[in-house]
Amino acid sequence: MLSLNDDYLAKSADFSTQTIAIPKFDQSKISNSTKEKPVWVHFGGGNLFRCFHAKIAQDLINNHELTSGVTIAETYDDEVIEKIYNAYHNRILRVVMNSDGSLEKELLASVGEAVYFNQASEKGWNRLTEIFTKPSLQFATFSITEKGYALTDVSGALTQAAKEDIQNGPEKPKTNMGAIAHLLYARYNAGKLPIAMVSTDNFSQNGLKLETEVLRVAEGWLKNGFVDQEFIAYLKDPKKVSFPWTMIDRITPNPAQSVADRLKSSGFADTTILHTKKHTNIAPFGNTEKTHYLVIEDNFPNGRPQLEKAGVILTDRETVNDADQMKVTACLNPLHTALAIYGNLLDYTSIADELTDDDLLGLIKALGYKEDLPVVKDPKIINPKKFIDELITMRLPNKNIPDTPQRIASDTSQKIAIRYGVTIQHYLDDPQLDVTSLEFIPLVLAGWCRYLMGIDDNGNEFTQSPDPLLDNLKSYVAGINLSDDDQAKIHQALKPILANKSIFGNDLYQIGLGDIVEDYFKQLIAGKHAVRKTLHETVKNKK
Ligand SMILES: NC(=O)c1ccc[n+]([C@@H]2O[C@H](COP(=O)([O-])OP(=O)(O)OC[C@H]3O[C@@H](n4cnc5c(N)ncnc54)[C@H](O)[C@@H]3O)[C@@H](O)[C@H]2O)c1
Numbered sequence: 001m002l003s004l005n006d007d008y009l010a011k012s013a014d015f016s017t018q019t020i021a022i023p024k025f026d027q028s029k030i031s032n033s034t035k036e037k038p039v040w041v042h043f044g045g046g047n048l049f050r051c052f053h054a055k056i057a058q059d060l061i062n063n064h065e066l067t068s069g070v071t072i073a074e075t076y077d078d079e080v081i082e083k084i085y086n087a088y089h090n091r092i093l094r095v096v097m098n099s100d101g102s103l104e105k106e107l108l109a110s111v112g113e114a115v116y117f118n119q120a121s122e123k124g125w126n127r128l129t130e131i132f133t134k135p136s137l138q139f140a141t142f143s144i145t146e147k148g149y150a151l152t153d154v155s156g157a158l159t160q161a162a163k164e165d166i167q168n169g170p171e172k173p174k175t176n177m178g179a180i181a182h183l184l185y186a187r188y189n190a191g192k193l194p195i196a197m198v199s200t201d202n203f204s205q206n207g208l209k210l211e212t213e214v215l216r217v218a219e220g221w222l223k224n225g226f227v228d229q230e231f232i233a234y235l236k237d238p239k240k241v242s243f244p245w246t247m248i249d250r251i252t253p254n255p256a257q258s259v260a261d262r263l264k265s266s267g268f269a270d271t272t273i274l275h276t277k278k279h280t281n282i283a284p285f286g287n288t289e290k291t292h293y294l295v296i297e298d299n300f301p302n303g304r305p306q307l308e309k310a311g312v313i314l315t316d317r318e319t320v321n322d323a324d325q326m327k328v329t330a331c332l333n334p335l336h337t338a339l340a341i342y343g344n345l346l347d348y349t350s351i352a353d354e355l356t357d358d359d360l361l362g363l364i365k366a367l368g369y370k371e372d373l374p375v376v377k378d379p380k381i382i383n384p385k386k387f388i389d390e391l392i393t394m395r396l397p398n399k400n401i402p403d404t405p406q407r408i409a410s411d412t413s414q415k416i417a418i419r420y421g422v423t424i425q426h427y428l429d430d431p432q433l434d435v436t437s438l439e440f441i442p443l444v445l446a447g448w449c450r451y452l453m454g455i456d457d458n459g460n461e462f463t464q465s466p467d468p469l470l471d472n473l474k475s476y477v478a479g480i481n482l483s484d485d486d487q488a489k490i491h492q493a494l495k496p497i498l499a500n501k502s503i504f505g506n507d508l509y510q511i512g513l514g515d516i517v518e519d520y521f522k523q524l525i526a527g528k529h530a531v532r533k534t535l536h537e538t539v540k541n542k543k
């Protein structure tokens with residue numbers, strides 16, 4: 001059996017027999033230069049990083065475009081560093097799952113160092129702080145999930161941790177954004193060194209969000225006398241600290257047992273999937289799809305490697321924003337979340353299987369083509385109609401991709417405003433359009449309220465995916481039972497959810513959608529199999 005920890009250069013013939021591509025470089029040299037002259041730090045070493053960013057770095061190192069590797073900084077899950085990075089010499093087996101059933105395998109050794117960067121670990125905290133004082137550091141990327149940026153709670157007020165960070169100053173903040181502001185303060189004190197801070201998380205204007213939240217902490221420190229105005233000026237000077245916007249697209253499911261089994265039977269030993277206490281599902285291997293897009297605003301004040309040589313599109317902010325709005329708010333992620341919600345209610349555990357269900361296929365087609373596409377601005381670099389066509393006909397139905405509605409349903413409360421709220425806002429802003437003409441977005445939002453009940457369409461309980469607001473949201477619908485048809489009771493249960501601007505971007509009642517969602521919800525709870533019936537009738541009538 002071959003292992004990730006084997007000497008891949010000495011055993012290159014064995015790796016070749018198993019059709020595993022190997023690095024063209026000596027990992028120890030790259031690790032040393034990463035430690036001495038770090039260039040690229042990545043926050044959140046989860047599956048997306050392992051399958052996408054790490055491969056970009058590997059291609060650049062292979063082609064001598066990058067002379068040091070990536071430093072992983074994990075702020076959240078210490079098990080990931082210890083049991084997945086360090087235990088395997090920071091290596092990754094990346095598997096691309098083609099639609100013809102074949103697997104493309106590559107051993108990635110582009111991570112040079114992996115650090116648990118959390119105030120609970122003095123060693124990791126000091127090490128990353130030191131890295132941020134190095135002039136060689138050019139940029140940091142992030143894939144820490146949408147909730148990783150939060151400083152406020154559901155009511156829009158600062159969380160307790162955020163208040164404490166602002167109160168206690170830059171030494172040892174607890175929140176991610178406080179910790180990032182701490183690092184930038186160290187970089188400022190090291191000579192106002194330049195850097196690009198590049199969010200690659202799935203939400204519109206992700207760079208702006210990162211910038212706003214870091215500044216929120218820093219300005220709190222200014223007010224409390226911990227930092228001077230010059231630090232704020234440094235953060236706001238794009239020639240010193242930039243926050244480029246990005247669009248990232250690559251369906252990267254959690255590592256799947258089916259892939260582990262295929263690797264094992266081909267003679268690869270490291271296939272144990274780890275489910276951490278903090279709910280990260282991760283393994284020595286990562287599995288991803290072939291299709292991918294990474295579009296980044298070209299604003300790197302300390303320079304950058306030739307990322308375009310590894311397939312990254314570098315462009316201006318407007319084009320990034322258009323591409324991102326196209327993908328995240330219209331042509332992919334809203335369709336994904338619709339499949340996640342209805343997939344759970346209808347007991348699906350595979351996205352590819354859902355695509356064989358005419359009602360679900362009809363739902364995402366109606367959402368994408370009828371309601372989202374008309375308000376999408378063409379980013380020019382990717383054609384929106386072709387993008388949906390490719391998604392619906394090739395990417396989602398790929399049976400070789402083990403993606404699940406359960407993965408996509410995690411943190412839905414954090415994603416609704418982005419995945420549906422932006423389109424709703426376009427309908428509100430355009431005098432030619434009528435927001436109350438929308439049918440499928442309200443059907444999905446009603447489906448989400450139905451999902452919060454934790455009862456599937458057969459009347460059985462199902463396990464909901466993790467979500468920071470889940471307990472709170474579930475409490476509102478706790479008194480609702482299947483077959484309830486008391487409109488006042490339904491209204492009382494749904495009002496605190498549907499009126500919440502931080503979830504939807506608007507109070508849905510104020511814009512005329514609240515009653516439409518309530519109406520669908522009433523149909524969806526009409527009894528067992530009412531979800532199927534409502535979905536079928538709504539989709540059928542619109543074909
Ligand atoms: N997986 C995909 O298909 C995909 C594609 C495009 C974009 N994305 C973006 O990347 C993000 C991560 O996806 P993934 O597949 O790597 O997920 P994952 O579950 O494999 O990894 C999540 C990573 O984020 C960290 N994390 C989780 N909660 C955190 C918190 N509160 N604060 C800081 N770090 C936290 C985890 O420790 C882990 O490193 C997504 O949320 C999304 O924004 C994912």
Ligand SMILES: O=P(O)(O)OC[C@@H](O)[C@@H](O)[C@H](O)[C@H](O)CO
Nearest residue numbers: 202248249250251252333336408
């Ligand atoms: O990663 P999340 O949790 O923001 O969303 C789940 C999926 O919709 C997402 O990961 C997609 O697979 C991805 O956006 C495809 O590029």
